[in-house]
Amino acid sequence: MESLIGLLVGAPLLGAAVLLCGGRRLDRTGHWLGTLLAAASFVVGLLLFADMLGKDTEQRAMHQHLFSWIPVADFQADVGFQLDQLSMTFVLLISGVGTLIHVYSIGYMEHDERRRRFFGYLNLFLAAMLLLVLADNYLLLYVGWEGVGLASYLLIGFWQHKPSAATAAKKAFLVNRVGDVGLSIAIMLMFTTFGTFAFEPVLESTGETSEGKLTAIGLMLLLAACGKSAQVPLQSWLGDAMEGPTPVSALIHAATMVTAGVYLITRSGEIFNAAPDAQLVVVTVGAVTLLFGAIVGCAKDDIKKALAGSTMSQIGYMMLAAGLGPIGYAFAIMHLVTHGFFKAGLFLGAGSVMHGMNDEVDMRKYGGLRKHMPVTFVTFGLGYLAIIGFPGLSGFFSKDQIIEAAFAKGGTQGWILGTCALLGAAITAYYMTRVMLLTFFGEKRWDPAETHPHESPRTMTIPMIVLAFGSVFAGGYFKLNENFVHWLEPVTEFEHGHPPMSAATVTAATVVALLIGVTGAWFQYGRRPVPVVAPRGSLLTRAARRDLLQDDLNHVVLVKGGEHLTRGLVYLDHKLVDGVVNGTAASFGGLSGRVRRVQNGFVRSYAVSMFGGAAVLVAATLLMRAV
């Protein structure tokens, strides 16, 4: 079975190569080929999953060494795959949701003349993302990490004729680069500390290493995770990334790629377990981001940007859980999977709405769409109930567990984190209800003469229905008999957290937070008509519309700061470096100008210098003799 692992990556990679190199001949069939290869990857994943289930818990991890990539003395970089329970979870999520989104894209991109290229990029993304989660060492993971960054860049900027899309792609690439530097530094630190960067030797020898070094590695890994997963302070790219086609937002910027940071931290769990300071930073980043994203999500009128804020916030939950250590890893991944279902579903729903509304994204111009798009309404509605954590649906189980684990962190930290998580749950309920009410309820705020909302074709609705099933049942299934926790336990370890109050109290508090959020949103957007033009709003609303001033902050601190720095350096260069160089040259020039006068062309004066020189020599000789 091990030999099949390569096929997981190979199939979409082949698809990408064929579609991107195949040229126009494949324009008619390319999208089917891409979808087929994505599905092939999923089927192989299922086969391996069935095989894995048949084995004992301890025997489940599979390894496959492909070839030695860079063998140089002590530096041994191998290409090898590792398929354990954690990777398996990701493989199924990525290839499964990926296949659904390929199917959806067939309908969504139908009228785009560059559809073949789009599918090529999607396949490239799948290959890179699968490589990321299957790699058995950090260097190969880095290859996948960069690969998904490239695919994300290409897909955000897919409609590059729009300057905003081109800029957004560049922005995403640059911000990601900051994080990637963190990952490369972490890998270098690992190599100097452990002499290797394969997962097993690194993670097994954390006990013998000083805490300071592990903290440094952990923080660098966190920086990488922040870049890829759009966590504060590297979160600014995600909102703009919504310029890409909606299937891309669903697959890359909601379900899979942005969760790579959570994967990285969970995978490097042993490092973080041994470095409590790094863990504290992780939970802080998670808690700050979950509130940050939620607040941004409340103010956005663009449906995709509201969902992007929500993604940021939900990944904040995962980060928070991953930072809690063994009491949280399993729940981070569980929330990641359920989030993959409902957020992909929500994005596909948003795409379906846009498809029927002439690509309008402003929710204030929607309203009352539930009659026109029943399937979208129901699937979006189920995703909505799942994300706000409606009891019984996926999000409820995973989020509730995270909140419980946050309280279980213990002490003041536990209370602060738990309260943040609860507050986040209330705000989540608020902004998602707002999206729901603005889009599907209320009276219509669009012009019936120009817009004819209609249900999307079946290639688009079927993936939405499948994802809605996942949104409803996945969480319950995972929670049943603690299925998911037992599944992941051999990889991530698991400890039962003990919150200071009973689990039922936490659940009750979560439900109360949910009700407060929903009611708040209903009072504001459901009870009375919504103005088409956004009101001025409070100071916080206006700040949140500008992404809580994150771009302004970046502009002032980084852009302006950078400009001042370069100006200062240019000044120093002109005055100091050039000054020294030019000064030396000028003084030599002046000196030689004076020395030049000696060469006056008169034989007599040359003769004087000769005689003078001879006299000096004679005098010196005599003097030396005398001494």
Add this chain to the structure above:
Amino acid sequence: MNPVNYLYLAALLFTIGAAGVLVRRNAIIVFMCVELMLNASNLALVTFSRLHGNLDGQIMAFFTMVVAAAEVVVGLAIIVTFFRSRHSASVDDASLMKL
């Protein structure tokens, strides 16, 4: 007679020659002064030869004479050519090579 007196004479002749080279402008005179210096050194060499009681200095003096004769041939030719083109034998007129 004390041989050192010859050395005094050589020094005197050399000084006259050197002064002539430095202060006179006429190329012929400068040339003659150079010859005077050469001969002063010849005189000194011969005197040293006598003082040390070997022939090294005298042989050196012969060499100097040969070189001086060759130098006179070349030097006079240059001066004559220069005079033909410039109608002057002043060394100060030959200052074209200055910077």
